[in-house]
Every structure is written in C-alpha cells, then in structure tokens.
Amino acid sequence: xxxxxxxxxxxxxxxxxxxxxxxxxxxxxxxxxxxxxxxxxxxxxxxxxxxxxxxxxxxxxxxxxxxxxxxxxxxxxxxxxxxxxxxxxxxxxxxxxxxxxxxxxxxxxxxxxxxxxxxxxxxxxxxxxxxxxxxxxxxxxxxxxxxxxxxxxxxxxxxxxxxxxxxxxxxxxxxxxxxxxxxxxxxxxxxxxxxxxxxxxxxxxxxxxxxxxxxxxxxxxxxxxxxxxxxxxxxxxxxxxxxxxxxxxxxxxxxxxxxxxxxxxxxxxxxxxxxxxxxxxxxxxxxxxxxxxxxxxxxxxxxxxxxxxxxxxxxxxxxxxxxxxxxxxxxxxxxxxxxxxxxxxxxxxxxxxxxxxxxxxxxxxxxxxxxxxxxxxxxxxxxxxxxxxxxxxxxxxxxxxxxxxxxxxxxxxxxxxxxxxxxxxxxxxxxxxxxxxxxxxxxxxxxxxxxxxxxxxxxxxxxxxxxxxxxxxxxxxxxxxxxxxxxxxxxxxxxxxxxxxxxxxxxxxxxxxxxxxxxxxxxxxxxxxxxxxxxxxxxxxxxxxxxxxxxxxxxxxxxxxxxxxxxxxxxxxxxxxxxxxxxxxxxxxxxxxxxxxxxxxxxxxxxxxxxxxxxxxxxxxxxxxxxxxxxxxxxxxxxxxxxxxxxxxxxxxxxxxxxxxxxxxxxxxxxxxxxxxxxxxxxxxxxxxxxxxxxxxxxxxxxxxxxxxxxxxxxxxxxxxxxxxxxxxxxxxxxxxxxxxxxxxxxxxxxxxxxxxxxxxxxxxxxxxxxxxxxxxxxxxx
Numbered sequence: 156x157x158x159x160x161x162x163x164x165x166x167x168x169x170x171x172x173x174x175x176x177x178x179x180x181x182x183x184x185x186x187x188x189x190x191x192x193x194x195x196x197x198x199x200x201x202x203x204x205x206x207x208x209x210x211x212x213x214x215x216x217x218x219x220x221x222x223x224x225x226x227x228x229x230x231x232x233x234x235x236x237x238x239x240x241x242x243x244x245x246x247x248x249x250x251x252x253x254x255x256x257x258x259x260x261x262x263x264x265x266x267x268x269x270x271x272x273x274x275x276x277x278x279x280x281x282x283x284x285x286x287x288x289x290x291x292x293x294x295x296x297x298x299x300x301x302x303x304x305x306x307x308x309x310x311x312x313x314x315x316x317x318x319x320x321x322x323x324x325x326x327x328x329x330x331x332x333x334x335x336x337x338x339x340x341x342x343x344x345x346x347x348x349x350x351x352x353x354x355x356x357x358x359x360x361x362x363x364x365x366x367x368x369x370x371x372x373x374x375x376x377x378x379x380x381x382x383x384x385x386x387x388x389x390x391x392x393x394x395x396x397x398x399x400x401x402x403x404x405x406x407x408x409x410x411x412x413x414x415x416x417x418x419x420x421x422x423x424x425x426x427x428x429x430x431x432x433x434x435x436x437x438x439x440x441x442x443x444x445x446x447x448x449x450x451x452x453x454x455x456x457x458x459x460x461x462x463x464x465x466x467x468x469x470x471x472x473x474x475x476x477x478x479x480x481x482x483x484x485x486x487x488x489x490x491x492x493x494x495x496x497x498x499x500x501x502x503x504x505x506x507x508x509x510x511x512x513x514x515x516x517x518x519x520x521x522x523x524x525x526x527x528x529x530x531x532x533x534x535x536x537x538x539x540x541x542x543x544x545x546x547x548x549x550x551x552x553x554x555x556x557x558x559x560x561x562x563x564x565x566x567x568x569x570x571x572x573x574x575x576x577x578x579x580x581x582x583x584x585x586x587x588x589x590x591x592x593x594x595x596x597x598x599x600x601x602x603x604x605x606x607x608x609x610x611x612x613x614x615x616x617x618x619x620x621x622x623x624x625x626x627x628x629x630x631x632x633x634x635x636x637x638x639x640x641x642x643x644x645x646x647x648x649x650x651x652x653x654x655x656x657x658x659x660x661x662x663x664x665x666x667x668x669x670x671x672x673x674x675x676x677x678x679x680x681x682x683x684x685x686x687x688x689x690x691x692x693x694x695x696x697x698x699x700x701x702x703x704x705x706x707x708x709x710x711x712x713x714x715x716x717x718x719x720x721x722x723x724x725x726x727x728x729x730x731x732x733x734x735x736x737x738x739x740x741x742x743x744x745x746x747x748x749x750x751x752x753x754x755x756x757x758x759x760x761x762x763x764x765x766x767x768x769x770x771x772x773x774x775x776x777x778x779x780x781x782x783x784x785x786x787x788x789x790x791x792x793x794x795x796x797x798x799x800x801x802x803x804x805x806x807x808x809x810x811x812x813x814x815x816x817x818x819x820x821x822x823x824x825x826x827x828x829x830x831x832x833x834x835x836x837x838x839x840x841x842x843x844x845x846x847x848x849x850x851x852x853x854x855x856x857x858x859x860x861x862x863x864x865x866x867x868x869x870x871x872x873x874x875x876x877x878x879x880x881x882x883x884x885x886x887x888x889x890x891x892x893x894x895x896x897x898x899x900x901x902x903x904x905x906x907x908x909x910x911x912x913x914x915x916x917x918x919x920x921x922x923x924x925x926x927x928x929x930x931x932x933x934x935x936x937x
Contacts (some may be wrong), residue, residue, distance in 0.1 A: 157280065157443050157822075158321045158322065158323030158328075158443070158531045159279050159320075159321055159322065159323075160237070160279060160282075160322045160323070160716050161235075161261040161263075161279055162235055162261055162321070162434075162443075163280065165235060165259055165261050165658055166434045168259065169181065169183060169231070169233055169434065170434065171657060173842040174231060176879070176902065177229065177231075178229045178230060178231040178257075179228045179229045179230070180202070180225070180228055180229070180230045181202065181205045181230070181231045181232075181233075181922040182198070182202035182203055182230065182232050182233070182608060183232075183233045183235065183434060183435055183814070184198045184199060184232070185235050185236060185238050185386075185387035186232055186234050186235060186236055186238065186239070187238065187386050187387050188238045188386075189386075189443070189462070190238065190244070191218060191464075191523045192214060192244060192247065192248055193212050193214050195234075196214065196217045196218060196248070196251075196305045197217060197249065199221060199681040200217065200221050201474075202219060202350055202805065203221070203224050203225065203228075203230065204224050204794075205553060208220055212228075214247075218250060218251045219251075220739065221250040221251040222253075225251065225252065225253065225255065225256065225442065225529055227255070228255055228389055229255045229256075229257075230252070230257070231256075231257050231259070232252070232256060232257070232258045232259070232495065233258075233259050233260075233261070234258060234259070234260045234261070235261050236261060236262070236263075236387070237260045237261065237262045237264075237267055237271070238262065238263075238267065239263060239267065240264070240266050240267060240270065242270055242694065245270060245271060245329075245674070252880065253267050257935070258271075258553060260272075260617060270396070273303055273586070273759045275678065279321075281319065281320025282320040282321070282322055282325070283314070283320070283622050283890075284315055284320075285455060286320075286322075287316075287318050287320060287321075287322075287325045288300065288301070288311055288312065288315040288317040289721060290322055290325040290326055290329060291311060291314060291315050291318070291325045291329045291332075291350065292311060292329070292330060294325075294326055294330050294332075294333060294428070295328075295329040295330075295333055295335065296331025296334075296336070297334075297641035300590070304336055305780070306338060306746045307336065307338065307341055307681070310338070310341035310342060310344075311341075312346055312677075313345050314328060314341070314344060314345050314528070314880050317345070317362070318622075319360060323362075323363075323428070323443060323445065324362035324363070325362075326428045327362055327363055327366045327427065327428045327429075328344065328362055328365065328366060328531075329370050329428075330366065330426055330429075331344065331365070331366045332344065333426055333427070335400075336637075339360070343900070344365065344369070346880045347365055347368070347394065348625070350733065350778070352363070360445065360448075361450070363445060363446065363449045363454075364449065364620060366427060366429075367429075367459055368450060370427075373404065373405075373406070374420055374423060374424065375453070375456055376404050377399050377404050377420050377424070378397065378424060378429055378450060378453070379450060379454040379457065380398070380402065380404065380454045380458065380459065380475060380519055381395070381442065381447075381450045381460050382447075382451045382453075382458040382460070382563060383460060383475055383476070383477040383500065383502060383504070384442065384447065384450075384477070384504065385460060385462065385477070385479050385504060386442075386444050387441065387444075387446050388440040388441070388442075388504060389433045389435070389436065389440065389441050389476060390439060390440055391439055391440070392421050392422075392440065393416065395417075395421060396414060396417035396420075396421055397414075397417075397553060397575075397576050397600060398419055398500075398502075398530060398553065399417050399528045400413045400414065400417055400552070400553075400575060400576075401430035401497060401499070401529050401530070401552035401553035401575060402475075402529055402530065402552075403552075405417045405420070411503075412623070413699060414599075414623060419462045420592065425440070428446075429442065429446055430442060430446075430890055431443065433512065436633055437483045443608060446663065456469075456470035456472050457472065457473060457474050457475060458473070458474070458475045458476070458477075458502070459473050459475075459476055460477050460478065460479065460490055461476065461477070461478035461479070461488065461489075461492075462478070462479045462813060463528070467491050469491050469495070471494070471495070471497075472497075472498045473495055473497075474497060474498060474500065475498075475499055475500035475502075475530075476492065476495070476500055476501055476502065477500070477502040477503070477504050477680065478497060478502075478503055478504070479503075479504055486697065489521060491869075492521055492524075493521070493524070494524075495525075495552075496522075496524050496525070496526070496527070497527055497584045498525050498527065498528060499527060499528060499529045499530065499743075499848045500528070500529065500530040501528060501530065501531050501532065502530060502532050503532055503533070503534060503535070503536075510533045510572055511536045512536070512537050512692070513533065513536045513538075514538075515736060517588050518541075518542060518544075519542065519544075519642070520763065521546070522544050522545070522547075522548070523544065525548065526547070526548065526550070527550055528549055528550060529551060529552045529553065530550050530551075530552065530553040531545075531548065531551055531553070531554055531555070532554075532555035532557045532644055533535060533555070533556055533559060534556070534557045534559075534578075535557070535558040535559070535561065536558075536559055537559070538556070538559040538560065538791040539560055539561060539562065540561060540562070540563070540565075541556070541561060541564070541565050542565065543565045543566065543567040544567070545565055545566065545567055545568055545570060545571075546566075546567025546569075546571065547567075547568040548572065549571065549572070549573065550573060550777035551573060551574055552573055552574060552576065553574075553575065553576045553580070554568075554571070554574060554577050555576075555578040556574065556578065556579055556582060557578045557579060557580040557581050557582065557602070558581045559582055560583070560584045561582060561583070561584065561585055562584050562585060562586055563585070563586065563587060563589075564585070564589050566589045566590070566591070568589055568592075568926060569589050569590075569591040569592055569594050569595065570593075570594075570598065571595065571792060572594065572595065573597055574597060574598055575593050575598060575599045575600065576598075576599065576600040577598060577600070577601050577602075578597075578600075578602045579601070579602060579603050579606050580603070580604045580605055580606070580626075581605040581606070582603070582605070582606045583605060583606065583608060584608055584618065585603075585606045585608055585609060586608045586609065586610065587609065587610070587611070588609075588612070588613040588718075589613070590613075590614055591614075592613035592614070592615075592616070593613065593616065593619060595613060595619065596618075596619065596621065597621060598619050598621060598622065598623070598646070599621050599622060599623045600622075600623060600624040601622065601624065601626070601863070602625045602626050603626055603627050604627065604652075604783050605744075606609070606627075609627075609629055610629060610630055610631070611629055611633065611636045612628060612631065612636050612640070613630040613636075614633075614635045614636060615635045615640075616628075616635075616640050616644075617635075617639075617640035617642060617643050617644065618643075619644070620643050620644065620645070621646065622646060622647060623646050623647065623648045623649075624647075624648065624649055625644065625647055626650060626651065626652065627651075627652045627653075627654060628641060628651065628652070628653045628654070629654050629655050629659055630653065630655045630656055630658045630659060635665075636646065637658075637659075637664055637670055638653070638656075638659050638664050638665055638667075638668045638823045639656075639664045639667040640668075640767055641668040641669065641670075642668060642669050643669050644673070645669075645672065646675070647675065647676055648676065648677070649674050649675075649677055649678065650673040650676075650677065650678035650679070650680075650708075651675070651676055651678070651679055651680070652679075652680040653679075653680070653681055653682065653683065654680075654682040654701070655682070655683075655684060656681060656682060656683045656693075656696060656700075657683050657684050657686075659696050662692070662695035662696050662698070662699045663699070663702050665696045665699035666699035668700070670700050670701065670702050670703065671701045671702060671703055671704075672703070673815070674703045674704075675703075675705075675706055676702065676703055676706060677705070677706060677707045677708065678703050678706075678708040679708070679709055679713065680704055680706060680707075680709075680710035680711075681697065681700055681710070681712070681714075682710075682712040683712070683713040683714060683715060684713060685713055685738070686845060691715040691828075693714055693715040694716035694717070695720075697711070697714060697716060697719070697720055697723075698720035698721075698722070701720070701722045702728075704727055704729070704730070705730050706728060706730060706731055707730050707731060707732050707733065707892070708731070708732065708733040708735075709731060709733070709734050709735070709775055709869065710734075710737070711734040711735070711736050711737070711739065712738060713737075713738050713739075714736075714738075714739045714742070715739075715740070715741055716739075716741060717741050717742060717744075717837040718742065718743070718744055718746075719744075719746035720744070723747075723748070724746045724747040724748040724749070724750060724751060724774065725750075726750040726751060726752060728751060729752055729774070730753055731751050731753060731754060731755060732753050732755045732756065732784075733754075733755065733756045734748060734751070734754060734756070734757050734758070735756075735758045735760075736758070736759050736760070736762065737758075737760045737761060738760070738761040738762075739761075739762055740761070740762075740764065741761050741764060742762055742764060742765060743763070743764050743765060743766070744765070745759065745765060745769050746770060746771075746772070747771060747772060747773065747774040748774075749772055749773035749774045749781030749782050749810070750774040750781065751782075752783055752784060753784055754782065754784055754785055755784050755785060755786045755787065756785075756786065756787040756788075757782075757785060757787070757788050757789070757791050758787075758788075758789040758791075759789065759791070759793070760789070760790075760791040760792055760793075761791070761792045761793075762793050763793070763794055763795060764795060765793055765795065765796055766795050766796060766797050766798070767789075767796075767797065767798045767799075767800065767804060768796065768798070768799045768800070769798070769800035770800065770802055772812065773802055779812075779883075780809050780810055781802075781810040782810055782814070783812065784809050784813060785798075785811060785813060785814050786813055786814060786815045786816065787810075787814075787815065787816045788814060788816070788817050788818070789817075789818040789819075789820070790818070790819045790820070790822060791818070791819075791820040791822075792820070792821045792822075793821075793822045794821075794823060795823065795824060796822045796824060796825050797824045797825060797826055798826060798827075799825065799827065799828065799829055799830075800828075801829070801830035801831070809832065810830070811830055811832075811833055811836075812834060812835060814833055814836055815835055815837050815838065815841075816836070816837065816838040816839075817833070817838070817840070817841070818838075818840045818841075819841045819842075819844055820840070820842050820843060820844075821842070821843040821844075821846075822843070822844050822847075823843060823844065823845045823846065824846055825844050825846060825847050826847065826848065827847060827849055828845050828849070829849075829850065829851050830851055831851050831852050831853055832851075832853050833851050833853065833854055834853070834856060835856055836851075836853060836854055836856055836857055837857060837859065838855055838858065838859045838861075839851075839854070839855075839857060839859070839860050840859075840860075841861070841862055841863070841865055841868070842862070842863035842864055842865070843863070843864050843865075843870070843875055844865045845864070845865065845866050846867060847865050847867065847868050848867050848868060848869060848887075849868070849869060850868070850870060850871070850915050852874065853874070854874065854875055855874075855876060855877070856877055856878060857875050857878055858877050858878060858879050858880060858881070859880040860875065860878060860879075860881050860882070860883075861882045861883075861923045862882070862883040862884070862885070862886050863882075863883075863884045863885060864884065864885040865885060865886050866885060866886065866887060866910075867886075867887050868886040869887050869888045869889075869890070870883060870886055870888065870889045870890070871884070871890050871891065872889065872890070872891035873890070873891050878900055878901055879902045879903070880901070880902065880903045881901055881903065881904050881905070881906070882903075882904075882905045883905070883906050883907070883909060884905070884906075884907050885907075885908040886908075886909055886910070886914070887910050887911065888909070888910060888911040888913065889906065889909050889911075889912050889913070891911045891913075904930065905930045906930070907930070
C-alpha cells in the first residue's frame with residue numbers, strides 16, 4: 156500500500172548515527188516502476204565513490220568497477236519503491252555485492268518481497284487512530300494532541316478515522332488545516348463529498364485530492380504544472396520557482412517581486428506535504444509517488460511527459476511538456492510534438508550521465524512550430540552551436556543551455572526581449588556573449604557557474620538593472636565591462652563571484668561598484684588571478700569592496716596584500732557564518748575575526764608567510780570570549796607557521812567553546828602549543844606537521860582522532876573518554892594507562908609507524924572489546 160510510511164521508516168534507519176558508525180558506505184536508490192539496471196548500478200557507484208566512472212552504459216564494466224569499490228567495505232543499500240519481479244534481473248543486479256553488503260528493499264508488492272528476501276519480510280501495519288490523531292494535530296496545530304483546542308476534539312477524531320491509518324493522508328490533511336482553529340473549517344473538511352468518491356487506490360487518494368481541492372487557485376495551477384516532473388525526480392526550490400515565473404503563474408503586486416511570491420508558494424506546498432525534502436540532499440525536494448500521481452490527475456490534458464518509447468495520446472490542448480530520453484534522442488521520439496503549435500514548455504529532465512545527443516533535424520523541424528514557447532531547455536545536449544532561429548521565439552522567458560559545449564551564443568538571442576532567465580551553468584567552452592545583450596532589459600537571472608572560459612562580461616551589463624541573480628562578474632579593463640558597471644545592479648541576491656580583480660586599475664572603481672549597498676547578497680567570493688597575487692594595491696581594492704552587513708559567506712582568493720582592511724572581522728557582520736581565506740601569499744598577519752559572533756566555519760589555506768597565530772586573530776579585547784559560535788576550523792598548507800598562541804591567560808575567558816572539528820594539514824614548522832581547552836571538540840585531524848610535539852590536554856568530547864606523519868608528536872589516549880575512532884600513522888609515541896577510557900570503548904583502531912608504544916596490555920585489550928576493526932603495526936625503534 157502506498158503512503159503507509161515505508162520510505163519514511165527506511166529514512167530513519169538510513170540517517171541514524173548508529174548506522175553511520177556501523178557501515179563504511181551507504182547508498183540510496185529510488186527504483187520505481189521504470190527498472191533500468193545500468194542506471195541503478197551507476198547511482199550506487201556515485202554514492203560509494205567520488206570518482207566519475209568511465210564505464211558508460213556497459214553493465215559488465217559498471218558492475219566490475221562497483222565490485223572493486225566494495226572490497227573489504229561494509230555497505231548499506233536501500234532500494235526504495237521496488238517493483239521488479241524478474242528473478243534473473245534481480246540476481247544480476249546484486250551480483251557485485253558480497254557479504255559486507257546489507258540490502259533493504261521497500262515495496263508495495265508481496266511477490267517482490269518473497270523474491271528478494273533472505274529473512275522474513277516486515278509488513279508495515281496501518282497506524283492506530285491515536286497515532287493518526289497525533290500526526291494530524293502535529294501538522295495542523297503544532298501539538299501532539301488537541302488538548303489545547305478541546306472544541307476541535309470531535310472533528311480531529313473523525314477526520315483521523317477517515318485517514319484509515321495512513322500517515323501520508325493524516326500528514327496531508329494536517330497540512331491543509333495548518334493553523335486553522337476555526338470549527339467551521341474542520342467541519343467543512345470532515346463533511347466534504349470528496350471522501351465519498353470511488354477510488355480504486357484506497358482512501359488515501361481522496362485525502363490527497365481533498366488537500367488539492369482546498370488549495371488557492373494560483374497554488375493549484377503551480378502544483379498541477381509539477382505533473383511534468385518524473386517520479387523520484389529531485390528538484391531545487393529555485394528551479395521550480397523560475398519555471399513558474401516563466402509561465403506567468405506568479406502574479407504579484409508592485410510591492411513584491413515574482414520570485415518572492417514563488418518562494419512563498421513553494422514553501423506553502425512544502426508545509427502542506429506536497430513536496431518533501433530529499434533524504435539524499437537536504438537542499439533538494441521530491442514528490443511522493445502518490446502526490447506525483449495526483450499532479451498528473453489534476454493536470455489532465457494540459458501537461459504531458461514523454462518517457463522513452465511509451466505510446467502517448469496527447470491532447471491538442473496540451474501546453475506543457477517534459478521528456479525523459481536517452482543518450483541519442485532521434486526524430487522518432489519527438490513525433491508526439493508535431494502539430495502542438497500551442498506548446499509553452501519544452502523541458503528535458505532526468506538526463507543520465509554523459510551527453511544527450513539530439514538530432515539536428517529535431518531542432519530545425521520542431522522549433523519553427525513552437526512560436527509560443529515560454530520555457531525552452533536543451534540542458535546537457537551535445538551542442539557546439541545553436542541556430543539563429545532561436546531569436547524567432549519572442550515569447551521565451553526561460554532558456555537553459557547548461558551543460559552544453561557551445562562556444563558562442565547566437566546573436567539573435569538579443570531579440571528575446573521578454574527573456575527573464577538564461578542558464579549557462581557548466582558551459583565550459585563558452586567564451587563570449589553576444590555584443591548586444593544589453594537590450595535584454597527584462598533579464599533577471601544569469602547563471603554562468605562553471606563557464607570558466609568566459610573572459611569578460613557582456614558590453615553594457617550595467618544597463619541590465621533587473622538582475623537578481625548574477626553568479627559571476629568577470630572584471631575587464633574595457634569600458635562597459637569594468638567593475639563600476641555593477642553600480643546600478645542594486646537588486647542582486649544570493650551568491651556572487653567577482654573574479655579577475657587584478658583588472659581593477661583604480662580602487663575608486665571598486666568603491667563605485669557599491670557592494671556594501673547590495674543588501675540582499677548572502678554569498679560573496681572575491682578573486683584575483685594567481686599571476687597577479689603580489690600587488691599591494693590589492694589592499695585598497697579589498698577595502699573598497701566592503702560587503703553588505705547581512706553577508707553569510709565570504710571567500711577571498713589570491714589576495715596580494717600584506718594585511719587585511721579594517722572592516723575585515725568587524726563584529727557588525729553579525730550574519731557571517733562561513734569564511735574561507737585561500738592563497739594570500741604576502742599576508743603576514745591573519746585578520747582579527749574572533750569577534751564575528753555567528754562565524755561557524757573558518758578555513759585558512761596557503762598563507763605562506765604567516766609565522767604566528769595569536770592575539771591578532773582573536774581581536775583587540777582578549778577579555779571577550781573569542782569565536783563564540785565556531786564549529787569547524789581548518790589550517791592547511793602553511794609552510795612557515797611556527798607558533799599558535801591560544802591566549803589562554805585568563806581562566807574566565809573561554810574561546811572555541813563550540814568547536815567540533817579541527818583540521819591542521821601540512822604545516823611542517825608548527826611546534827605548538829595548540830589550545831588546551833576545547834570542551835566540544837569531536838574530530839581532530841593532524842597530518843604532515845613534522846615538528847608538532849603535543850596535543851591539547853583537555854578533549855573530553857573527542858570521538859575521532861586522526862594523526863598522519865607527525866614524527867615528533869607524543870599522543871596520550873588516557874584523557875580521551877569518548878574516543879571511538881583512532882587512526883595514527885607516523886608519530887613519536889602513543890601512551891595510555893588504559894584504552895578503556897573510563898568505560899567508553901574504541902570501535903575502530905589503526906596504528907602504524909609509531910616509534911614508541913606504551914600501554915598496559917590488559918587495559919588495552921579491555922578497551923578494544925567493541926572494536927570492529929583493529930590494525931596495529933608497531934615498529935619499536937628504541
């Protein structure tokens with residue numbers, strides 16, 4: 156049965172910390188009815204390895220590669236929503252997995268369960284009425300029960316019974332009644348005729364349809380449009396909002412931006428459980444299969460999906476289309492599009508790895524028919540150029556060439572005066588823009604992330620004052636492309652990278668850009684070229700590029716100044732949570748960032764002239780607790796760093812109180828001392844610090860310790876009561892009175908290349924009772 160909670164239960168298991176500790180690798184694959192063994196195998200490969208596969212669609216090569224990745228590894232594999240009933244295919248699918256693999260399958264089909272099971276299956280029961288009441292009130296009233304609203308009690312009980320023990324139904328109806336405490340609304344839902352409609356898929360579809368029925372009209376249209384999304388397709392909020400905007404679904408008053416309304420609509424559908432956060436990536440969303448079926452049902456003839464060679468009977472009234480094709484999409488697949496002259500949307504989705512090859516005949520024959528297109532995408536297609544006919548699609552609002560290999564855009568694109576969104580992400584060979592792009596006066600979103608061959612911005616880019624998204628600004632010395640062109644781009648939001656800053660000749664030009672006034676920027680990266688990292692003018696330029704106070708993330712790369720400007724580290728940047736300083740070769744002093752109250756992550760890398768980290772980084776007033784929110788700290792590739800003075804003179808001053816993770820890598824001259832009082836530290840990793848002699852003395856929360864190639868370091872395990880994961884490869888001495896660590900037991904141990912190892916054998920063995928892995932190689936040299 157759908158909607159009973161199979162996937163939710165599997166997610167709870169998958170995300171449990173105890174499961175993380177037990178398995179080396181995890182993979183989650185949504186299988187659904189469209190079973191493709193190659194795609195499933197590739198999905199598992201992507202989960203267990205960060206390296207891209209060269210096996211293509213060759214199943215034998217894919218499985219051989221997967222088998223190699225799993226040698227001596229413990230894998231948890233979830234196969235969600237499994238329908239396959241062919242035992243030979245099942246046997247082939249699982250052939251790469253050995254004894255270290257545990258497979259959990261969720262399915263609605265008892266036949267499938269019998270075929271794949273090696274232990275008795277677990278049939279998830281429906282919920283009790285009390286549990287349904289709990290879910291319903293949690294989503295409707297934000298409470299575990301209705302005790303706070305006793306007048307609603309009768310209606311809560313009756314509606315919960317109508318949900319027939321199905322959590323998705325209770326959750327969806329709860330979303331419909333969210334924050335509604337008026338009896339009339341609850342009575343209206345209870346008495347709705349939709350509950351009595353015949354539906355072969357059980358009561359849950361009536362509950363879902365009821366939730367849709369009570370959506371506002373504009374939200375109904377936005378939700379129905381999502382019928383274009385294939386099952387198990389993961390999408391971002393921004394992706395959907397931009398599509399809604401292009402279709403004209405977001406009608407706003409003059410005081411509100413379309414995008415803001417779109418985000419409100421999207422979150423409303425999240426609150427009502429039409430969209431759910433993906434269990435694999437919390438920045439993406441997914442629709443439950445039954446919700447997807449509902450969208451398809453309510454969209455009727457307006458939306459259609461082309462999936463492979465499936466036969467379709469498409470209405471002449473169809474307006475929106477998506478297609479899920481293969482690597483080579485020939486003209487036959489697109490026969491269904493002929494004659495659909497009223498089409499508004501042409502959207503390829505769910506592309507497999509690699510290029511999608513689309514016939515030139517498709518473009519030359521179909522595009523002239525699609526004169527009313529608002530949304531057009533060729534994302535991921537193997538295209539080196541695009542015909543000028545694109546300029547005839549004058550109604551286009553949304554154009555996506557991301558992931559193609561085009562070198563230039565057709566000049567005719569500059570005639571698309573209605574264009575709002577232009578996506579060129581990952582167009583690595585794109586070198587330049589058309590000369591008259593300044594005429595695209597309605598352009599609001601330009602994404603050129605990963606289009607690293609672009610050397611300059613479009614001429615007159617400063618005239619495109621409707622920009623909200625501009626992912627990169629490549630600075631040039633040419634008029635019309637200088638950094639001062641940013642002055643009038645006052646509506647920029649989200650993230651922005653300003654690169655090639657060595658082309659700023661005058662600091663005054665940087666000040667004119669007015670970054671500090673662009674209050675909606677949240678993520679900013681300022682980058683100079685590696686070849687120009689030695690110029691002192693950089694400090695004046697950086698001083699003039701002071702960001703807005705609401706900034707949340709800041710990256711500085713290849714900065715050539717010896718010191719940082721005064722605004723750096725000012726506590727007025729109260730939202731700044733991530734700071735990354737990379738390759739500042741002339742810098743001798745780190746900036747005073749210890750007073751940034753929201754800073755959670757600090758990364759300092761390739762600062763080749765820094766010799767001491769001390770009071771300068773904490774700030775002027777050492778009586779104030781520095782780094783009050785810092786959780787992650789990394790120092791890497793600092794060849795001259797010798798001393799870390801933690802300034803722990805005053806017992807009442809506590810810095811780094813919330814630090815969870817500390818990484819020190821390739822700092823060969825560092826002697827110490829590291830901060831001693833790190834009460835919250837859970838992970839400590841130190842490698843290639845050949846002169847370091849001791850670790851912090853007080854690490855009561857440390858769970859994972861990794862030491863690599865620190866020849867003079869002496870490691871004491873006696874004061875690490877929560878240590879569970881220990882890896883030491885290369886150090887002077889390891890000592891411990893007992894590895895048992897006050898009743899806590901180490902689960903994973905790897906010790907090698909240690910000059911001296913001192914620990915009572917009884918205590919050591921006692922501490923390793925729970926060890927799942929043990930590797931000790933001791934070379935006693937003295």
